[in-house]
Amino acid sequence: MKSDQLFAKAKKILPGGVNSPVRFYEPYPFFATSALGSKLTTADHQIYLDYCMGYGAMILGHGYSSVIEAVRSQLDKGTLFCVPTESEIKLAEMICQVVPCGEMARLVNTGSEATMHAIRLARAFTKRKGVIKFEGGYHGAHDYVLVKAGSGMASLPASEGTLDEASAHTKVVPYNNPAELERAIEKNRDTACVITEPVLANIGLVLPEKGYLNEVRKITEQNDIILIFDEVVTGFRLALGGASEFFGLMPDLVTFAKALGNGLPIAAIAGKKEIMNKLAPAGSVYQASTFAGNPVSVAAGIATLETLTEAKNTIYPRIAKTCDSIVGGIKDILTRAQLDCTVNSIGSMFQLFFTSERVKDQSGAKKANAKMFRKLFDELLKQDIFIPPSQFETCFLSYAHTEDDADKTIEAYDKAFREIKK
Ligand SMILES: Cc1ncc(COP(=O)(O)O)c(C=O)c1O
Incomplete structure (x- = not known):
């Protein structure tokens, strides 16, 4: 069947004919x-x-051949155990070896999951509620951050069904404007974290001005605010150690997805031990998932990072x-x-x-x-x-x-x- 026929069929069973809105374009996607x-x-x-x-x-x-081979070989051994595996330790170690602030990591499945729990962690660690994000920054489709967001949300006013209460503590400031960030922090002394894509990649591509990210780090540090780099796009892409390595910066927490599995669904939160250890069962911040550390995705992650590290x-x-x-x-x-x-x-x-x-x-x-x-x-x-x-x-x-x-x-x-x- 050709794409136009497939799309006609898809629309009858998949809302809008696709499983993610950005995949649709007029008159129909291929x-x-x-x-x-x-x-x-x-x-x-x-x-x-x-x-x-x-x-x-x-x-x-x-x-990519080494990733495909790793996946194939894992398929023969099993696809889901829901008990720990040695491979999960290996992948977490590999992530922490290359990510500047990586002392511990938690493997999850998607970028949205990673940012949602990184924010929860920051709130628990600081015992504050506020989140500051930047206009056009996209951190996934959950309520905490779906405010003035980029990607598919860039052309929409808001998503119906999200709770104003869930984003009531989320403030949005313009990117590349340290003075506005300082003002927002002054006005919101309850800020737990600043979350940013180091390079905005969901509003077109927007780069940080010279010294801007250093300013963001300085301001958050001075105010004891957790800085989360959402490296779902830039992680393992801008450099092996992501944007943190590229710009020589140390955020407190980092989120990864995309390039980590070279096409297999896997994501991670990494960062400072004292914060990461708040995650259950070590601490009292609940985060859980059936598919976390899925052996097939982990095999892809290890093969991807091995290749990226070696070459x-x-x-x-x-x-x-x-x-x-x-x-x-x-x-x-x-x-x-x-x-x-x-x-x-x-x-x-x-x-x-x-x-x-x-x-x-x-x-x-x-x-x-x-x-x-x-x-x-x-x-x-x-x-x-x-x-x-x-x-x-x-x-x-x-x-x-x-x-x-x-x-x-x-x-x-x-x-x-x-x-x-x-
Ligand atoms: C910077 C950033 N953060 C988070 C996400 C959400 O990731 P996922 O689609 O895997 O939930 C995306 C997705 O495009 C992203 O670009």
Whole structure:
């Protein structure tokens, strides 16, 4: 069956035809049948060069052999035990070895679960209630943080069904504005934690200004507030030790998901021992899950981190170089075409905004012309390039993306811009 037929069928049984809202775009999304390396194959027998890459999860590329082998081998041994395994210790040790503030880790399943419990931990540790997040920051779909959030929520006012009471203690301040953060803390002396994506990746890609994250660390430290880096996107991607390593910073808690399992569902909370030890059964903060430490996901996590650790001096510079080639190529074309666009990029991530202004926060991202972005998406798709369909997401490269892929991508952007200008 082709994608249009599959979507018609899906709508009858899956609300909106998809299992996560960001997967939908008009008139219907293509359906995938397989993926390998940097490419996705569809039900329509198209092969797309993928820049969505599981919204950042596929750091090593689709079907990376050592990860697949580890998963296969674990399948023969068992898929769920719900008693501890030695592999869970190994993965937690590997995480803590590379993550600067990692003294202990708890394995969970999704990013939402990780941030929800990291916030609960911060509240229990400080005996305070308040949470500060940043405009456009996305930390999952739970009530504590679904306020002025990015990703699929960027274009929606709020989600029905969430409790105002649950987010009553959540304050939202603009990103890249330390003075506003200080003011919010002064006004809310009950603040337990500041949670931030170190690099905003769910409102397009927005980078911290020079010294900004150091300021956030300084302000939170001075006020005895727990700093949570939500590294669900940046973890093991920006550097082996994530954004903490990249920017040389020590948050108190860090959350991971995506790249940790290179496509298998796994997430983690890591951080300082005195805070982590508050988790039950060591402490009195309840967090539990049937699938936590699932042996198949853990096997994928170990294989992913082994590869990233062993080859970090090759992998990270190579992905960044390929990303730089693409971004450099796009910027050259934009200059020649005299198009008012801004391209933000860091490491293996980039995003383009149809605005001439610098995009350094949510309000800047929202000023960009989203209709033009949608045209870009359509034009790129016609040339077999798949980027996330929304302006408020980020394009991701993997270790599998080659310089040839980069050349093809630059050519496709060139042609797409010419079509858009027509
Ligand atoms: C920064 C960030 N935090 C948390 C989440 C939620 O993760 P999950 O979708 O695994 O629940 C996401 C998902 O995109 C994310 O980008």
